[in-house]
Amino acid sequence: MSILLDRSTRVLVQGITGREGGFHTEQMQELGTNVVGGTSPGKGGATHLGVPVFNTVADAVKATGANATGIFVPAPFAPDAIMEAAAAGITLIVCITEGIPIQDMIRVKDFLRGYPEARLIGANCPGLITPGQAKIGIIPQRITSPGPVGLVSRSGTLTYEVASALSAAGMGQSTIVGIGGDPVLGLTFRDVVELFEKDPATTHLVLIGEIGGSDEEQAAELLARGSRLKAVAFISGRTAPEGKRMGHAGAIISGNRGTAKSKEEAFRHAGVAVAETTDEVVGMLT
Amino acid sequence: MKLLEYQAKEVLASLGIAIPPGKVAPTPDEAAEAFETLGPIAVKAQVPVGGRGKAGGIKLARSAEEARKAAEQIIGMDIKGFKVPLVYCEAALDIAREIYLGFTVDRDARANILMLSGKGGIEIEQVAEESPGAIARLYPNPWRGPLDFELTQLVYDAGLGDLARPLVALIKKLYRAIPEYDALTAEINPLVVTANGDVVAGDAKLEIDDNAAWRHKDLEAKYGSVIEGDPYEVEAKKRSLTYVSLDGDIGIIGNGAGLCMGTLDLVQRAGGKPANFCDIGGGAKAEVVENALAVILMNPRVKGVVINVFGGITRGDEVAKGVVTARDNLKMKLPLVVRMSGTREEEGRKILRENGIEPGASGWEAAKKIVELTSVGAPVTGTATTGAA
Numbered sequence: 001m002s003i004l005l006d007r008s009t010r011v012l013v014q015g016i017t018g019r020e021g022g023f024h025t026e027q028m029q030e031l032g033t034n035v036v037g038g039t040s041p042g043k044g045g046a047t048h049l050g051v052p053v054f055n056t057v058a059d060a061v062k063a064t065g066a067n068a069t070g071i072f073v074p075a076p077f078a079p080d081a082i083m084e085a086a087a088a089g090i091t092l093i094v095c096i097t098e099g100i101p102i103q104d105m106i107r108v109k110d111f112l113r114g115y116p117e118a119r120l121i122g123a124n125c126p127g128l129i130t131p132g133q134a135k136i137g138i139i140p141q142r143i144t145s146p147g148p149v150g151l152v153s154r155s156g157t158l159t160y161e162v163a164s165a166l167s168a169a170g171m172g173q174s175t176i177v178g179i180g181g182d183p184v185l186g187l188t189f190r191d192v193v194e195l196f197e198k199d200p201a202t203t204h205l206v207l208i209g210e211i212g213g214s215d216e217e218q219a220a221e222l223l224a225r226g227s228r229l230k231a232v233a234f235i236s237g238r239t240a241p242e243g244k245r246m247g248h249a250g251a252i253i254s255g256n257r258g259t260a261k262s263k264e265e266a267f268r269h270a271g272v273a274v275a276e277t278t279d280e281v282v283g284m285l286t
Numbered sequence: 287m288k289l290l291e292y293q294a295k296e297v298l299a300s301l302g303i304a305i306p307p308g309k310v311a312p313t314p315d316e317a318a319e320a321f322e323t324l325g326p327i328a329v330k331a332q333v334p335v336g337g338r339g340k341a342g343g344i345k346l347a348r349s350a351e352e353a354r355k356a357a358e359q360i361i362g363m364d365i366k367g368f369k370v371p372l373v374y375c376e377a378a379l380d381i382a383r384e385i386y387l388g389f390t391v392d393r394d395a396r397a398n399i400l401m402l403s404g405k406g407g408i409e410i411e412q413v414a415e416e417s418p419g420a421i422a423r424l425y426p427n428p429w430r431g432p433l434d435f436e437l438t439q440l441v442y443d444a445g446l447g448d449l450a451r452p453l454v455a456l457i458k459k460l461y462r463a464i465p466e467y468d469a470l471t472a473e474i475n476p477l478v479v480t481a482n483g484d485v486v487a488g489d490a491k492l493e494i495d496d497n498a499a500w501r502h503k504d505l506e507a508k509y510g511s512v513i514e515g516d517p518y519e520v521e522a523k524k525r526s527l528t529y530v531s532l533d534g535d536i537g538i539i540g541n542g543a544g545l546c547m548g549t550l551d552l553v554q555r556a557g558g559k560p561a562n563f564c565d566i567g568g569g570a571k572a573e574v575v576e577n578a579l580a581v582i583l584m585n586p587r588v589k590g591v592v593i594n595v596f597g598g599i600t601r602g603d604e605v606a607k608g609v610v611t612a613r614d615n616l617k618m619k620l621p622l623v624v625r626m627s628g629t630r631e632e633e634g635r636k637i638l639r640e641n642g643i644e645p646g647a648s649g650w651e652a653a654k655k656i657v658e659l660t661s662v663g664a665p666v667t668g669t670a671t672t673g674a675a
Contacts, residue, residue: 100497105396156545159544184396212393
């Protein structure tokens with residue numbers, strides 16, 4: 001089993017005729033992902049990479065029964081693409097696009113409140129993969145392998161680093177979710193941890209966090225209430241210098257949360273082992 | 287982009303918010319001239335960072351001579367790493383009350399938060415800690431913005447009901463910085479009520495979202511070049527690199543922000559001091575690696591460089607060839623350690639070794655190696671691990 005995504009998920013690619021969209025669609029197909037179609041306004045009716053292309057997501061959903069989507073469109077168009085997918089009834093929306101203005105994402109998040117079934121991952125994220133079954137996004141399958149470890153991360157390349165080390169040590173993964181590093185994003189650590197908790201195939205958990213925000217602290221609060229998962233956390237940026245602050249507004253709302261120290265303490269308090277380097281993660285998990 | 291005070295005030299004025307009369311003075315003479323037209327003035331350092339008052343960057347001048355002297359002292363001063371390029375001379379205000387008004391992105395709520403307090407001034411963070419109730423808050427709907435009755439409630443919650451009418455109008459104007467300029471933070475602290483009862487912006491802070499720069503090319507063109515930041519950061523920006531200067535001596539290049547930040551942590555853990563953060567993004571193309579190395583080598587403090595590339599789909603042999611070419615083009619003689627993995631990583635490592643660059647087996651190994659090679663007494667050239675061409 002897995003969370004969010006498996007072989008039966010019917011996946012759409014928004015921006016399938018673009019260079020990035022096309023390249024990663026092929027990678028997704030290679031793993032066996034059930035890609036049922038793509039969208040590219042003006043190119044509806046064409047066939048690309050063996051699947052039908054539609055002008056809009058609503059048309060694609062009607063024709064293919066798609067229930068998930070990967071978004072590979074440029075930043076100026078990505079916010080609309082996310083909302084289009086939600087309005088068309090897609091329940092898993094994965095937005096890979098980086099560089100989306102924050103105010104656009106704040107409006108998108110508000111829009112999504114009207115679609116409680118829709119789960120957004122990202123933006124600015126590597127997506128997710130259920131090894132051996134399916135992926136949406138850009139996580140390379142060759143560094144993953146099926147198994148019992150759930151992995152959730154805010155960083156792309158550190159995810160690859162840890163997945164690769166886990167696979168090399170013979171510890172496969174149930175699902176790997178890259179939630180993205182933007183300040184305003186879709187699923188949080190806490191949301192993903194909740195899903196892993198309910199997945200019987202997941203017995204171990206790795207969390208890769210970053211300084212800033214308090215998503216890690218919130219996930220730690222959840223784990224502190226009791227968890228069946230053996231968990232290890234790593235926080236990157238522990239030596240990063242404090243940002244050069246301009247106003248007081250940020251400090252008024254966040255206080256001292258958001259530092260590497262605050263996050264590591266929250267995890268330790270929850271009984272989660274904290275690794276000091278990514279190299280230590282595998283050893284601490286066994 | 288963080289605007290300077292005078293720039294932020296120009297933007298606020300364009301939104302219809304009252305600002306005190308003021309003049310930008312790049313030289314002491316111009317500060318003296320400003321006194322002639324404005325009378326008693328505050329001479330204020332223009333830097334995109336807080337705490338300039340406590341750093342001695344704001345002085346009151348009661349004569350042209352005092353204005354000149356103040357400007358002489360302040361221009362060129364270093365405030366938290368920023369060299370002061372010019373001062374802003376502003377008519378001194380007859381302050382009756384100081385209010386705090388600001389908005390920012392509340393990451394946890396995934397929303398903008400508007401904040402208002404009758405206890406404005408430089409101690410506002412202490413107010414937030416000791417009596418959070420003294421700061422009224424509102425999360426406006428991001429599609430339609432705050433409504434009048436919501437703002438009226440905010441003003442009364444802040445205990446400023448006697449100023450309800452002017453404040454509601456003013457907050458609506460300030461909020462327009464979000465839809466019109468993609469502002470992430472806008473702050474007026476203090477918002478001054480003068481002895482005559484006028485409400486004017488005593489200070490202004492404004493940060494515009496860099497991700498939205500394509501929507502605001504006019505702002506970038508008008509203000510982008512004034513801020514004298516770190517010279518390496520300026521050069522890196524010209525070369526489209528994500529680069530932050532730090533105060534150590536080991537150059538760091540990584541692909542992906544997380545991996546790059548992780549590499550900083552590793553180098554620090556190994557006893558070294560990173561000179562920078564430089565994320566070259568996915569792909570690690572030869573040209574990008576060369577740009578990154580060129581910027582890092584501009585810094586005379588740098589004693590060695592570590593490159594950490596995790597290639598998922600990126601091909602290791604191409605990364606290796608790119609690194610070798612970049613090093614040769616730049617005639618780099620300092621120690622260079624490269625950690626890379628990805629498809630064809632074995633071929634890549636072979637290319638590195640053949641060219642006298644020792645590949646680090648992991649990020650941690652690479653960090654230890656570069657620290658060892660750059661520490662005092664280490665052989666700088668002649669070993670298999672150095673990048674001596």
